Amino acid sequence: MLLTDIIRTKRDGGALTDAQIQFVVDGLADQSIPAEQISSLAMAIFLNSMDFSEAGKLTAAMAGSGTVLDWSGEELDGPVVDKHSTGGVGDKVSFLLAPIVAACGGYVPMISGRGLGHTGGTTDKAESIPGYDTAPGYEKFKAVVKEVGCAIIGQTNDLAPADRRFYGIRDVTATVESIPLITASILSKKIAAGINSLVMDVKTGSGAFMDTLERSREMAESLISTAAHAGLNTHAVLTDMNQVLGTTVGNALEIQEAMTFLRNDKRDARLDKVTITLCAEMLVVSGIEIDRAEALRRCEEAVTSGRAAEIFSQMCSSLGGPSDFVENSAKYLATAPVVQPIYTTGTLSRVDGRALGNAIIELSGGRQRVGEEIDWSVGFSQVAPLGTVLDGERPLALVHASSDEAAERAGNRLLEACATEPEVQMEAPVIIEIMTEAT
Ligand code: URA
Numbered sequence: 001m002l003l004t005d006i007i008r009t010k011r012d013g014g015a016l017t018d019a020q021i022q023f024v025v026d027g028l029a030d031q032s033i034p035a036e037q038i039s040s041l042a043m044a045i046f047l048n049s050m051d052f053s054e055a056g057k058l059t060a061a062m063a064g065s066g067t068v069l070d071w072s073g074e075e076l077d078g079p080v081v082d083k084h085s086t087g088g089v090g091d092k093v094s095f096l097l098a099p100i101v102a103a104c105g106g107y108v109p110m111i112s113g114r115g116l117g118h119t120g121g122t123t124d125k126a127e128s129i130p131g132y133d134t135a136p137g138y139e140k141f142k143a144v145v146k147e148v149g150c151a152i153i154g155q156t157n158d159l160a161p162a163d164r165r166f167y168g169i170r171d172v173t174a175t176v177e178s179i180p181l182i183t184a185s186i187l188s189k190k191i192a193a194g195i196n197s198l199v200m201d202v203k204t205g206s207g208a209f210m211d212t213l214e215r216s217r218e219m220a221e222s223l224i225s226t227a228a229h230a231g232l233n234t235h236a237v238l239t240d241m242n243q244v245l246g247t248t249v250g251n252a253l254e255i256q257e258a259m260t261f262l263r264n265d266k267r268d269a270r271l272d273k274v275t276i277t278l279c280a281e282m283l284v285v286s287g288i289e290i291d292r293a294e295a296l297r298r299c300e301e302a303v304t305s306g307r308a309a310e311i312f313s314q315m316c317s318s319l320g321g322p323s324d325f326v327e328n329s330a331k332y333l334a335t336a337p338v339v340q341p342i343y344t345t346g347t348l349s350r351v352d353g354r355a356l357g358n359a360i361i362e363l364s365g366g367r368q369r370v371g372e373e374i375d376w377s378v379g380f381s382q383v384a385p386l387g388t389v390l391d392g393e394r395p396l397a398l399v400h401a402s403s404d405e406a407a408e409r410a411g412n413r414l415l416e417a418c419a420t421e422p423e424v425q426m427e428a429p430v431i432i433e434i435m436t437e438a439t
Helices: 003-011 018-029 035-048 052-063 093-103 122-126 138-148 161-171 179-192 213-229 251-262 269-285 292-304 307-318 353-362 404-417
Strands: 081-085 108-112 150-154 197-204 233-240 338-342 345-351 379-381 389-391 397-401 418-421 431-435
Touching (some): 018 035, 018 161, 035 161, 035 179, 052 161, 081 093, 081 108, 081 269, 093 122, 093 251, 093 292, 093 307, 108 138, 122 251, 161 179, 197 269, 213 233, 213 431, 251 307, 269 292, 338 404, 397 404, 404 418
Parallel strands (some): 108 150
Antiparallel strands (some): 338 397
């Protein structure tokens, strides 16, 4: 089989056969197909899409391209459930959600991704915790999940290796925003992780890969129906990504915000709402709780009682991080040499999330090339929510950078990414819809 024929078929709008898809996935996994051909195929799929059957085959083939975990021998006394997000800006939900759901009786083996396009990656954020091992090996991973109830690690070399390579190439070739490619990428990893049920956080808005509600619904439907076809019960929560989730963007800054939340020191209202809603949906989809209201109550209590913080501590130290990290996170996290406030005036009426995510990449908080090192310390903090009246006293945000020049550039990017009006009424509900089945 020739890859050029496969690319040509897709370029001309045709459908790929199962055998062609399997050939591509095998070549991705064993590296026999060079990156330039993969990127060309990715662009052809991006432009001409894939039908349900092609996306299903791509999902199954990528899931089977490496190790598939099996939890049945672990004698767990609760369901194995996970959450995945389609990618956003300032999204630190996983660090809160995994211990909250574990506190409520779920087991959360979270295999997370790195930054993709303009969005940040949970693995990169976790690695800003000194000593925290995002690649502990399966035996250790399983042992931590069993003992603690959750573990957040990075994608391993042998779990959906075809997706791992595809993801890295898509990240740097502007081919991320494709519904079938995102569906196959996310679900292949989740199926390979051996979970029983899944909640998808499908983001919508300027900081999401899907910037319209219509495309986000389409994304959610694709995920729910493709997952159901593969036997994975999945619910989707459509959440707003027209502004930063919480008040920080950037690896170490987001971890710091997550720890502040777990300590019950400060819980940003939108971050709180998204986190607790997703956690409750995980209890519902996995059968831990039938009643959504009760599920919400239990998740809330897991935070206020400090139980989620305890579980995070156990997870962190089991994976090599400091045992007092939750209490003393500021002592451990990298800080940037330059921190500058950025001012503007008026009522904040628009934030271009994608531009903000790109500003983080320019600060070296994300990658421009596959495998590039990133700077944990950079980003934005105290980011004002939409509707904030900026009067010259309250900054739009603080920029954290490695030099004065980088701070100035990022500050300008931030100002370009935001708009203000003299007076504006902002209504921005963060939970848009919960979808339990495809229509
Ligand atoms: N998250 C993934 O894991 N893959 C994508 O393609 C997009 C978001």
